[in-house]
Amino acid sequence: MQHTPIKIALAQINCVVGDLAGNVVKIVEQARNAYLQGAKLLITPELSITGYPPEDLLFRDAFIKANDKALQQLCKELAEFTDLHVIVGHPHRGETPESKHLLFNQASVLKNGAVVASYQKQMLPNNEVFDEVRYFAAGNEACVFEIEGLKVGVLICEDVWHAGPAQKAKVAGAQILVIPNASPFHMDKLSLRSEVTRQQVLATGLPAVYVNLVGGQDELVFDGASFVLNRDGQTVYNAPQFKEDLGIIQVINGEPQKLPLLKPYSELQQVYEALVLGVKDYLGKNGFPGAIIGLSGGVDSALVLAIAVDALGADKVRAVMMPSKYTAEISWVDAKEMADKLAVQYDEISILPMMESYDAALKDEFTGLPLDATEENIQARIRGTLLMALSNKSGRIVLTTGNKSEMAVGYCTLYGDMAGGFAVIKDVSKTLVYQLCHYRNSVSQVIPERIITRPPSAELRPDQKDQDSLPSYDILDGIVQHYMENDIPIESLPALGYKREDVELVTRLIKINEYKRRQSPIGVRITRRAFGRDWRYPITSKFRA
CATH class of the missing domain: 3.40.50.620 (HUPs)
Structure with a gap:
């Protein structure tokens, strides 16, 4: 069990799809700030290197190769922050003969210039605005790594909406869950995210650190609102909505310590x-x-x-x-x-x-x-x-x-x-x-x-x-x-x-x-179902209920 207090940094950043160099610069800036504040772990959002969602760019070999180079560059630049663990998200080609043609939605743990652990998203959403099954294969293994006695389990976004991945992490020895996300906004989404994560916390007895993307991407808006729950399911930290933010929490003996909470925005x-x-x-x-x-x-x-x-x-x-x-x-x-x-x-x-x-x-x-x-x-x-x-x-x-x-x-x-x-x-x-x-x-x-x-x-x-x-x-x-x-x-x-x-x-x-x-232009999605990427009805159709 960890006894030394550990600081964990939540990098709620606005990544731009396809701007791999710019995203790397942003991650390095956050790592520097976290390192100077004594953090031992920095968590960035889902697919933070490429931005989310990259959609059919994922079918382009040039894009995947550029992503691989960006990951290498990031490892090199983060090496100066000695013993700082940084979790970054990126697409990753399988490395075995059976998986070399498959693409995974991966979170990699970088430390001292190298990838020291990796996790592949297990639950791929294929509803509403999500079509990850189109691009990715599902992982099936837990990822738990250690920082000064604290065993950290990694999930990615949709994984927390299902019981299996969190339970696997617990069985693998995790004492706390960290969850990089690219969860887009719609009305009631903030409370829904919190409740779903709380249920996994209560089911496993593991605290959770939820780090969400922020920013607009075509019709999607990611609202940030990252948060931390203690093992009792209580919110002990919440980041602002719709703004970039670097939050620092302290974990003592596996339990995140409470910080003053921000007043939530009204729905309007x-x-x-x-x-x-x-x-x-x-x-x-x-x-x-x-x-x-x-x-x-x-x-x-x-x-x-x-x-x-x-x-x-x-x-x-x-x-x-x-x-x-x-x-x-x-x-x-x-x-x-x-x-x-x-x-x-x-x-x-x-x-x-x-x-x-x-x-x-x-x-x-x-x-x-x-x-x-x-x-x-x-x-x-x-x-x-x-x-x-x-x-x-x-x-x-x-x-x-x-x-x-x-x-x-x-x-x-x-x-x-x-x-x-x-x-x-x-x-x-x-x-x-x-x-x-x-x-x-x-x-x-x-x-x-x-x-x-x-x-x-x-x-x-x-x-x-x-x-x-x-x-x-x-x-x-x-x-x-x-x-x-x-x-x-x-x-x-x-x-x-x-x-x-x-x-x-x-x-x-x-x-x-x-x-x-x-034929209409795209626009901001603010409901759970908009006319756009989550409304796909044929124009030519004789069906009438």
Whole structure:
């Protein structure tokens, strides 16, 4: 049993997929800081060398070879930190004749310039946004190594959600579990992670050190929130959410010592911070110099503008108001007021001349035909074309403003309001949009109250209201959540209080608008099921429940 107190460092870092050299530099910096504070063990997140998830890069031999070189370089650079154990994550080719064609999700323990122990992930997630079975083979052996009498067992992410790996580590002599993770955020995920890990702690009697990745990666956001549980399942340390952090805990006789705990974010604050980080990292990691937003005077574009400014700074955000003959004066006034409050560049481009040109060009084709969604969509496409033109000239990316409710039922226009590079709130229901606006205003009043309180409208025809075409948003969002996110059968929804005709309408619209969603830009995932990598339905399908 260990008697000498040992310091363990939790490196909650923002790794960039494919930036192997940059990730190595970041790991070395964390190791130096941990070493100077007297740590004997530094834990980095899952696949910290390559970033997570590397997806089909894992099929490229050049990528695997570059990973191997990065691991060698890391060993060399960490050698100066004498007796510091550093756990790093990386893909690894099998070394036996039977496994040399297999790839493993591996955590390696580096010390004094060499790999002294290694662990291969046993449980490969193949649900929601995960498809690790596509890339990796499963390991089946425990890994336990010793630091000054303390026997440390290693698991990786999904392993802690199953009893087997933790039990194997205990049988192999582990006195504490360390768990590198790349666990993406969704609402309720933080409490779920903690509870799942707590159950393994209580089942094995082993404390757990859980180290999570932080940062945005395409539609995924990793929220950090690393934590440590003692052998009684009590939280004795928690790292901040949505920020890089190096935490140091002390372990005495196998038991982590308690530190002051951070107050957890509210659910609305978590969602808002996830959206901010998702925008910040998508633009930052992909080299976009800024963002352009079509500001309408409505609640969706108002929320997106607030998020963009919080993520990027006002100097990198441009708002463009594009009024038509249907734009209400209050929309104009409110949009300008919000842009002024946030101190962003604000411009107005009337689409009326272009509408008149389209009307003239199509006059003969449309003679005798009634006005319908065609004319409405033309307006949206004019606006989309203008925004994309400004994007092309400036290099700034267009942030679209459609929400999940609209994306679900197709209340959006291809090549119109769907035109852009990143869909910030595509996984945020309309009812949640309002809640987030109230939350943001509770921090500082930036969204004019009238934007939040007036009835939502696309303003593409006289006196238009969203509810002219759709059920009320509380009903619509409830059906989407139950059916789309939670997989409740259609036939069970009326028993939950929804009218059968509303259920039929919403679920039919979800089905027939898959072709639109497939062409939409990616956006931040904040629910347990978003339209994106964890929603894979065929466009062409005759099945109807």
